[in-house]
Amino acid sequence: MLKSLQRYNEEELVSLLKQHDQAAFSYLYDNYSSSLHGAILGILPDTDTALDILQEVFVKIWKQISAYDVSKGRLFTWMLTIARNAAIDMLRSKNWKNNKRNNELTDESLTLAGSSQTNTDVIGLRKIVHTLKEEYRVLVELSYFEGYTQDDIAKQLNIPIGTVKTRLRKALIELRQTIKV
């Protein structure tokens, strides 16, 4: 495999990817695989499974690049969404739940609000999320890392949907401030 030394701007890269250019795809992998790997591990802290998912994610990117709409957002945002969805799909799958030793905990993840992840398991962005105050942490955990909709969360936590919405937004603003620092 040739290591791509060339650099592309995003517009060029997307255009080449849409033509299924191998060198461009190689460049994409070299530049983004470790970022996406970290994001997947944040949701699903299992080394082997995360690598399987990462490969699936790049296969999806290769296959679905024609569906990527530049006007809707940056390429990385699109890839991150694919990675997050794939990781959450796996998290929700029976296979994963059955393989987990602390089965009861992950099954009850919603009511336990993400406390199934011990702090030592937590890496990356999720570690920052854990520094937020409890009522924010719970919402970010459930929505971003476990993939529940705001509606699901409102029902489960017995909080009005409006409260979930505003509280989640505040949590994200605070998270953003923490990142920037």
Next chain:
Amino acid sequence: MDIKSYIQSGVIESYVLGLADQDEIRELERLRAQYPEIDQAIIAFEELLEQTAAEHAVSVPAGVKEQLFERLKEEAMPAESAPRIKETPVAAAPVRRMRWAPMVAAASLILLVVSGALNIHYYNRYHDVRQENADLISQRTTLFADNKTYQTRLIEMQEDLDMMADSAMMKVSLAGVKGKENNAATVFWDTHTRDVYVMSSKLAPAPSGKQYQLWALVDGVPVDAGTIGDCASICKLKNIPGAQAFAITLENAGGSPTPTLDQMYVFGKVG
């Protein structure tokens, strides 16, 4: 609309992270087209997100990329997979990955083999059962035919019995003549209809080409009363209005116009 407070509400972060609901997405996309500040704020957060993800990146083991590209090659050209597989260094795959296609293929193959074996098994069973069924049908047919025969015999015997029990029936015993003492026969003569029946089961079997014939002696003259065929027990012969005696002789098959007297077997007088 207060664009600044909208931008700072957290809705942009929610949208970019994929947490916004349909209403929020629709509103934001509408406003984005309208206000460049919102568009810029979205892009700024996307850049921040990319940068943060890069800061928290976890390096991927060597070999994963090669595997990925091999897989893409396979998926892009499934039709010419045969020659390509040879080029693939199979052993150079250090990292575990899910290979669904071979697993599915292997499972399919197993299912095919099992299904094939079952087909053969069930086909053989089907054949056996079909043969058994055919045998049973032929047995049944035989039994039905036998049953019919027995029924017919039974009806005939019943008729014979009825006939013999009939009070109008006159019984004439014919005894073996000299030299033919072992033979005997019985004539049943219906006094109303004048029909003559003969039970000849005690006569020696007729040689081939020969046939027994019953004669009625009417005023000293033998009158043909009919030849005895191979009827089961009692044969109905001719109608004889009047006779004083009956006799049976062995004649050429088909019967004779006059009896061959030295071939008389049995004789009996009426009354």
